[in-house]
Amino acid sequence: MSGATVNTVMGAVEAKDLGRTLMHEHIVFGYPGWYGDLSVAPYDREAALEAGLELMDRVKEYGVNALVDATPNDCGRDVELLREISERTGVHIICSTGYYHEGEGAPVYFKIRNKVGDAVAEIHELFVKEITEGIGGTGIKAGVIKVASGKNVITDYDKLFFKAAARAQQDTGVPIITHTQAGTMGPEQARLLISEGADPGRIMIGHMSDSTDIRYHVRVLNEGVFVGIDRLGLQYIVGCPWDVERYAVIIGLVGIGYADRLMFSHDWVAYWMGRETPMSEAAVPLLGNWYPTHLFKNVIPALKKGGVSEAQIKTMIEGNPRRLFEGGPA
Ligand SMILES: [Zn+2]
Numbered sequence: 001m002s003g004a005t006v007n008t009v010m011g012a013v014e015a016k017d018l019g020r021t022l023m024h025e026h027i028v029f030g031y032p033g034w035y036g037d038l039s040v041a042p043y044d045r046e047a048a049l050e051a052g053l054e055l056m057d058r059v060k061e062y063g064v065n066a067l068v069d070a071t072p073n074d075c076g077r078d079v080e081l082l083r084e085i086s087e088r089t090g091v092h093i094i095c096s097t098g099y100y101h102e103g104e105g106a107p108v109y110f111k112i113r114n115k116v117g118d119a120v121a122e123i124h125e126l127f128v129k130e131i132t133e134g135i136g137g138t139g140i141k142a143g144v145i146k147v148a149s150g151k152n153v154i155t156d157y158d159k160l161f162f163k164a165a166a167r168a169q170q171d172t173g174v175p176i177i178t179h180t181q182a183g184t185m186g187p188e189q190a191r192l193l194i195s196e197g198a199d200p201g202r203i204m205i206g207h208m209s210d211s212t213d214i215r216y217h218v219r220v221l222n223e224g225v226f227v228g229i230d231r232l233g234l235q236y237i238v239g240c241p242w243d244v245e246r247y248a249v250i251i252g253l254v255g256i257g258y259a260d261r262l263m264f265s266h267d268w269v270a271y272w273m274g275r276e277t278p279m280s281e282a283a284v285p286l287l288g289n290w291y292p293t294h295l296f297k298n299v300i301p302a303l304k305k306g307g308v309s310e311a312q313i314k315t316m317i318e319g320n321p322r323r324l325f326e327g328g329p330a
Contacts (some may be wrong), residue, residue: 006325007143007174008066008092008129009083018092019065021321022204024177024265025094025228025292027052027069027085030186030273033061041275043170048271055270055292062296065170066321068265070177072099072146073126074106076273079140097130099123100148101179102157103146111157123164128149131172136315139316143325145169147189148179154188158233158304162189166196175202175324177228182239183211190223198215200224203328204263205229212245228325230265232299233290237283247299251306261310263320264299266292 005012028048034041059067071077081094086093099105113119129155130142145165149158165176176198178189186205194200203222206228220227229250253262268291279287289298300313 002320003035004326006094007141008086008094009079009140009256010086010092012090012238013066015322015325017065018318018322018325020063020065020262020317021066021068021264021265022292022295023057023068023204023228023321023324024070024267025055025067026267026269027055027072027082028076028078028202028273031104032074033072033120034076034274037274037278041189041273043273044271045078045081047077049084050114051079051270053087053088053267055272056085056091060091061091061290062293064091064093064292067292068094068096068144068177068244070096070144070146070179070267071295072105072148072192073094074099077135078139079135083138084091084303085139094137094178095140096144096146097127097135098144099148099161101148101181102155103150103181107157108161114157114160119160120163120167121278123160124167126219127164128169131174145176145181147176147193149181149185149189151181151185154185154192159192160234162192162198167180169198169202169259173202173327175204177204178206180205180207180210182207183213183216186211186216187223188222190225194223194225199267199327201226202324204324207267209246209249210240212249214249217253217258218256226261226320227258227281228265230263231267232264232312233266233268234288234292236243243289243299244302247302247306250303250310254303254308254312257307259315260320260323262316263324264295264317268292287306293315
């Protein structure tokens, strides 16, 4: 794949044609193990399709033209569903190849593979195959590599994927996007990927919006990578800060010159695999804005009030995703 094209679920698209891009959402997501509970909670593909179509229709009203689905291989990824949604709505969808972190993923398989052989080489083979040939027999190619680590630690298991991702990027040029847990290990993730040969201009350290420590953000940005402010609207639960605190961080970072490195999203899930998880009563009103139109309805107006310009917003929602896929200096 050349530097200027992006693998979408419908085929190659020029990076310059992506337009407004949400960098980290999920059409479907399930914590590994959901498939063992299918007798009680079957996968309702029709409901997932409806939720995905509605999501695209709603974000299209705000000019969204592309969306990265960050669901890794072990969390219920359904790329044929994504293709159908993209085909019917016209929104470009970029799917991931990757694995979730040891604490919340499905670590047993590659732990055992690593005992009997070279798991980094095997994961590298998997990533490259899914990027260059396609996922399963679908012919749908992954457009980003997703890797993840836990709170305050990148375990030896997690490192297998970071190393394989850096190698696969060298072979294919596709961006690496990450999951950090509770806003920790961002600098360490960036340094690990770069030390293994990844291009900082093709890395987005994700879920940085879970930290309100501006010094931490600057430490990550100093590695030359992009930063994902990609849990907008997800506040109060899972250790997330308040959006208003995130606005202060974004406005501060833009104010000191980092508009060309920040990207936005919500980490929203349109359809959960497995049984429904009832929300606590306290959480319901706090999550009222957790939906992928929140950026346009509430966040951007708040940033403008804080002095962020229209041009800087355009850079963050269009220019930066394009540059991440094109590569080159961040
Ligand atoms: Zn996510």
